[in-house]
Every structure is written in structure tokens, then in C-alpha cells.
Amino acid sequence: MTTSKQFFDELLHQITVYETQEAKEIVFWLLEHELGLKKIDILSNRPINSTKSIDWDSIVKRLNNHEPIQYILGETTFYGRRFLVDDSVLIPRPETEELVDYVCEWEKKTNRIESEKKVIDIGTGSGCIAISLAKELSNAQVWAYDISEKALVTAQKNADLNQAANVSFEKVDILQYLSNGAQSKLRFDIIVSNPPYVTKQEAAQMRSNVLNFEPHLALFVEDNDPLIFYQAIANFAIQTLKEDGLVIVEINESLGEETAGVFSRAGFSETEVIKDLHQKNRFVRAAFLKR
Known part of the structure; x- marks a missing residue:
């Protein structure tokens, strides 16, 4: 009978495109998702039942083709919650969790954590920011915009999965919103966004698992207008x-x-x-002192 450590080592040996430590984390994640094995189960070298019902060769092939493990499994975690992901949405990053942290801390500092509030997430993608804020902030009503219908389908599934009934999704192109004469009747307490901001000339520096699989619509802006989304967000926010x-x-x-x-x-x-925890410029905050 195969043991958990033997099977772990076998898979690790087959994954050749990642550094050893990253490959180990991927295999730990894979075995927990597919076989329910925690890290302690694997390291304790327990006997495991048959693994033949799972197409491990296909999974390894996809991994060695640089496809992100999150897309292979169809899910990831963000702010302690499970989120479905596919190639219509960006994979949520740990650094983005700091945006949720900042909003929650700001609400506490301003003594508004329990008050009713309206929040909007522009370019919601998987819905990870909008849904996390909907769950973390008491009495929040959250709106979430995205231009991609496929992304909005995934985001709605994530709202259902996380029982976030207080999030409303809407197809909106923020770049065209104001120029089309639209005016929101809503007034928001919090406006958040993780819009496209990678210039096309920066694409050469990106890892292939991002460049070849994650949606370019959600990643890239033109080199000659890298702040186009921030201009639209600022005009909307004002x-x-x-x-x-x-x-x-x-x-x-x-x-x-x-x-x-x-x-x-x-x-x-x-x-x-x-700055984020790695001391990199990560967010911009804006507010009125007087209006």
C-alpha cells in the first residue's frame, strides 16, 4: 500500500517547472484538496487509499505547463474564505487582503464599524474584495461592478458560496460610465478597486503562469495611458x-x-x-478634508 509521504515524493519528483519549495507547497495543497490529507497526515507517512480515480497525469501535465494550481483545482482562499476561480477572473493575491484589512481598520478608527454603510468595488473580478467586505463590515450593502459577464457569473457563485446576500453585481464599464451620461443616485461610504494596472511593456517580466493563463482584460493597460482606470475611478468617486x-x-x-x-x-x-507588508507601494488612499 502506498503511503502519504511516498505519494507526495512521487508527485513532487514529477513537477519540474517550479523551485522545490514552491513545488512542495503546490503538492501539499493538491493532496489536501483531492485526498483530504493535511500536511501532518502527509509527513506522518500514513497509508492512503487508492488514488486511481483521479487523473494525476493530467494534473501534473497542466502544472508543468505552468497552469496555476488555483485554476486546476477551481478554487483558492482569500481572507480565510473559499472562492471559486476560473480563467475569467484573476487569482486573488495575498497582498490584496491588506486592502480589506485597511478598510476594516479604518472603519474601527472612525467608530463606524457597526454603522450602516454603502460600499462599491469597481472591477470586482471573482468578487473576493466585495464579498470579504460584505462579510467583515456589519450593516454593509455592497455593490460590485465589472465589464466581464463571465467574471460576474463567477462572482455571483462566490457570493452564494459565502452566503453574502448583501452584495449586488452589475455589468458596468467604468471607462464609459460617465462619458455615457450615467449618474449614480447612490452615495458611497467606501469605494475600492483593484483595476488593471500592468503596462504591456511590463508583460515580459511576468511569470508565464500569470501571462499565459490569467485574463489580460483584468491585467493590462496601454503603455501610453497606464492610469486610465484610476482617472475613471477618481471621476466616479468625486x-x-x-x-x-x-x-x-x-x-x-x-x-x-x-x-x-x-x-x-x-x-x-x-x-x-x-506600502504593503513587503514595503512596496501597494495602495492609494483618497478622501475629502472638506467638500
């Missing part, structure tokens, strides 16, 4: 944010001050570039 509200967006780390400048020029009197 019309819809409440006087004591918060805007926070994830950014291209090389364009921190430039992104903050977009919000300053739009009319926000308070802007700040925020």
Missing part, C-alpha cells in the same frame, strides 16, 4: 463618495505618486500612498 468617505485602490508599485496625483487633481484634498 461624484459619488460621501463627504467623510474613503477611496482605496490597489496600484502599480512604480506609479504610486502618479496615481495619488490623479486623485488630487480630481478634487480630493487628502491622498496617501500606502
Whole structure:
């Protein structure tokens, strides 16, 4: 009978395109998802039942083709919750969890954590930010926009999966929203976004598991207009944010001050570039001191 450690080592040996430590983490994740084996089960070298019902060769082939493990399994975790993912949505990153952290801490500092609030997530993708805020903030009603119908289908599945009935999804192209004469009647307490911000010239520096599999619609902007989404978000926010509200967006780390400048020029009197835990420019916060 095969033991858990033997099977782990066998799979690890077959995955050749990742560094050893990353490959180990992938195999740990794979065995937990497919066989229910925790890391302690694997390391304790327990006997395991037959694994023949799973097409391991296909999984290994996809991994060695640089397909992300999250797409192979069809799910990932974000802020302690399970989220479905497919190639219509970006895979949520751990760094983006810090955006949710910031909003929750800001609400506590302003003594509004229990108050009713309206939140909007622009470019919601999998819905991970919108749904996490809907679950973490008491009495929050959350709206989530995206241009991709397929992404919105996935996001709605994630809202159902996480029992986030207080999230409403809508197909909206934020780049065309105001130019089409649309005006939101809603006024928001919090506006968040993780929009496309990678320039096409930066694509050469990206890993193939991102470049070849994740949706380019959600990743890239033109080299000659890298802040186009932030301009649209700022214009939307200046019309819809409440006087004591918060805007926070994830950014291209090389364009921190430039992104903050977009919000300053739009009319926000308070802007700040925020670093993540790795001390990289990760977010821009904008607010009104006076309106």
C-alpha cells in the first residue's frame, strides 16, 4: 500500500517547472484538496487509499505547463474564505487582503464599524474584495461592478458560496460610465478597486503562469495611458463618495505618486500612498478634508 509521504515524493519528483519549495507547497495543497490529507497526515507517512480515480497525469501535465494550481483545482482562499476561480477572473493575491484589512481598520478608527454603510468595488473580478467586505463590515450593502459577464457569473457563485446576500453585481464599464451620461443616485461610504494596472511593456517580466493563463482584460493597460482606470475611478468617486468617505485602490508599485496625483487633481484634498507588508507601494488612499 502506498503511503502519504511516498505519494507526495512521487508527485513532487514529477513537477519540474517550479523551485522545490514552491513545488512542495503546490503538492501539499493538491493532496489536501483531492485526498483530504493535511500536511501532518502527509509527513506522518500514513497509508492512503487508492488514488486511481483521479487523473494525476493530467494534473501534473497542466502544472508543468505552468497552469496555476488555483485554476486546476477551481478554487483558492482569500481572507480565510473559499472562492471559486476560473480563467475569467484573476487569482486573488495575498497582498490584496491588506486592502480589506485597511478598510476594516479604518472603519474601527472612525467608530463606524457597526454603522450602516454603502460600499462599491469597481472591477470586482471573482468578487473576493466585495464579498470579504460584505462579510467583515456589519450593516454593509455592497455593490460590485465589472465589464466581464463571465467574471460576474463567477462572482455571483462566490457570493452564494459565502452566503453574502448583501452584495449586488452589475455589468458596468467604468471607462464609459460617465462619458455615457450615467449618474449614480447612490452615495458611497467606501469605494475600492483593484483595476488593471500592468503596462504591456511590463508583460515580459511576468511569470508565464500569470501571462499565459490569467485574463489580460483584468491585467493590462496601454503603455501610453497606464492610469486610465484610476482617472475613471477618481471621476466616479468625486461624484459619488460621501463627504467623510474613503477611496482605496490597489496600484502599480512604480506609479504610486502618479496615481495619488490623479486623485488630487480630481478634487480630493487628502491622498496617501500606502506600502504593503513587503514595503512596496501597494495602495492609494483618497478622501475629502472638506467638500
